Amino acid sequence: MLYNFDDIINRKNTNSMKWDNIKLFGRDDLINMWVADMDFPCPEPVVKALKERAEYPVYGYSFPPDSLYEAIVERLDRNFGWEIKKEWIVFTAGVVNGLYSAVRAFTYPGDEVVVQPPVYYPFFNAIKDNGCQVLHNHLAFDGERYTMDFNKLEELFKPITSFPVRMPRIKMLILCSPHNPVGRVWSKEELTALGEICIKNNCMLISDEIHGELMVGDVKHTVTATISQELEQQSITFMSASKTFNLAGLATSFAVIPNDHWRREFIKSRAGYNSGNFFGFTALEAAFRYGDEYLSQLLLYLRANVKFFTDYINNKIPRLKVIKPEGTYLAWVDMRNLGMNTLELQDFIRSKARLALDDGYAFGPGGEGFQRFNLACPRIILQQALERLEQAVEEL
Ligand SMILES: Cc1ncc(COP(=O)(O)O)c(C=O)c1O
Incomplete structure (x- = not known):
C-alpha cells in the first residue's frame, strides 16, 4: 500500500x-x-488487526501469545543481528513505566544513577521519584556534534578521599540510544567504550532503544547488548513499536533482560502489572510482522x-x-x-x-x-x- x-x-x-x-x-x-x-x-495492517480484535466483543484478561514473542525474536535477529531467547522478554506498560520499575528493582534510596544530559527528561523523574540521585555525565558538544565524555564518566566512579569526600554509590547508567533530543545514533566504538566502563565498575547499563528503528541519517543502529556477551548480561534493553509505528497511546512495550536473576527481580518490581493490554499486543505483533x-x-x-x-x-x-x-x-x-x-x-x-x-x-x-x-x-x-x-x- x-x-x-x-x-x-x-x-x-x-x-x-x-x-x-x-x-x-x-x-x-x-x-x-x-x-x-x-x-x-x-x-494499515495494524489498524486491520485492531479492528478484527475489537469486533470480538470479549475484552477479558489475556496474556501475550507465543506468536508475539516469536515476532519479537525474529525482528531483533533480522534487524539488529541480536539472537535473544523468548524467555528474556518482559512486557511493560510503556518504556517510561519500565524505567521506573528498573530503578525501583535495582536501587536503594540515595543510590546514584548516571544520565547524559541533555536527555529525555522523564529519565530524571524515574530516578528522583524512586528516591535516588541523578548524576550527570554531560554530553560533549563541539558546536556541531554531540559525543559521550568517557573521561568524565570514569571520574564519576572514583572515590574522592580529600575534602569534599565522595564515595560513589552508582548503581546504573540510563543510556538513550538513539539519543533524544540530540539525535545521535551511537557507534559501535562508542557503545563498546561505554560498556567497558560499566562492566569495570559493576554498573548496570539500562539502554532505552525506543527510537532504534528510526534511522534518518546514514548510520545504522547498534543494539548495545550486541557489543559482547558480557555486556548482554550487564544490560537491560527497552524497546517498543510505539515510536516507529505511532502506537504510543496503546502503552505497550517490552524489556529484554538476558540476566536471569535481574529478570526475576525486574518482574517483581512491575508493581500492579497483570495481564497487559491486549490491543497493545495485537498492534505490536501486526506492526513487527507486517509494518515494514x-x-x-x-x-x-x-x-x-x-x-x-x-x-x-x-x-x-x-x-x-x-x-x-x-x-x-x-x-x-x-x-x-x-x-x-x-x-x-x-x-x-x-x-x-x-x-x-x-x-x-x-x-x-x-x-x-x-x-x-x-x-x-x-x-x-x-x-x-x-x-x-x-x-x-x-x-x-
Ligand atoms: C527516549 C524515549 N524513551 C521513552 C519514551 C516514552 O516511551 P513510552 O511512551 O513507551 O513510555 C520516549 C517518548 O518520547 C522517548 O523519546
Whole structure:
C-alpha cells in the first residue's frame, strides 16, 4: 500500500496530548511540534488487526501469545543481528513505566544513577521519584556534534578521599540510544567504550532503544547488548513499536533482560502489572510482522522532512543552527545566537513564533538556549511552522 504522509489529519478534539493539551501553553493558535508522536496514520495492517480484535466483543484478561514473542525474536535477529531467547522478554506498560520499575528493582534510596544530559527528561523523574540521585555525565558538544565524555564518566566512579569526600554509590547508567533530543545514533566504538566502563565498575547499563528503528541519517543502529556477551548480561534493553509505528497511546512495550536473576527481580518490581493490554499486543505483533512496507515509506518521508527543515533554517534563518539528527524524528536546534535567557526564549517561541515545542532546558544541563522540534508531520505543516519562526526572528 502507498501511504500519503502529506495528508493532514485533524487531531484536535481527539484527546491528543500533543494537540489538545493546550493548557500547558496557554493558547490554542500554536502549531504543535512537541510530544514525540507522529501526525500520521498507523500502518494499515495494524489498524486491520485492531479492528478484527475489537469486533470480538470479549475484552477479558489475556496474556501475550507465543506468536508475539516469536515476532519479537525474529525482528531483533533480522534487524539488529541480536539472537535473544523468548524467555528474556518482559512486557511493560510503556518504556517510561519500565524505567521506573528498573530503578525501583535495582536501587536503594540515595543510590546514584548516571544520565547524559541533555536527555529525555522523564529519565530524571524515574530516578528522583524512586528516591535516588541523578548524576550527570554531560554530553560533549563541539558546536556541531554531540559525543559521550568517557573521561568524565570514569571520574564519576572514583572515590574522592580529600575534602569534599565522595564515595560513589552508582548503581546504573540510563543510556538513550538513539539519543533524544540530540539525535545521535551511537557507534559501535562508542557503545563498546561505554560498556567497558560499566562492566569495570559493576554498573548496570539500562539502554532505552525506543527510537532504534528510526534511522534518518546514514548510520545504522547498534543494539548495545550486541557489543559482547558480557555486556548482554550487564544490560537491560527497552524497546517498543510505539515510536516507529505511532502506537504510543496503546502503552505497550517490552524489556529484554538476558540476566536471569535481574529478570526475576525486574518482574517483581512491575508493581500492579497483570495481564497487559491486549490491543497493545495485537498492534505490536501486526506492526513487527507486517509494518515494514510502511516503515520504508515513512523513513523516506522523514528524511525528506529533515532535509527540508535543515535547508530552510540554513538558508533563511541562519541565526539558528540545526543539529541534524542521525536517528529519531526530532530536531535539536541551537538558538543561543538569539541572545535570550531560557524564559525569554520560551516566551518568544510561544507568543511570537506561535509554536509549541519542547524547551531545551527541560532536558537538563546543556539544553538551555535550544528547542526540540518534532518533524513527524506533513511537510506543509513544517513549512508553515518555519515561516512563522522566520518571521518572528526577522521581527526581533
Ligand atoms: C527516549 C524515549 N524513551 C521513552 C519514551 C516514552 O516511551 P513510552 O511512551 O513507551 O513510555 C520516549 C517518548 O518520547 C522517548 O523519546
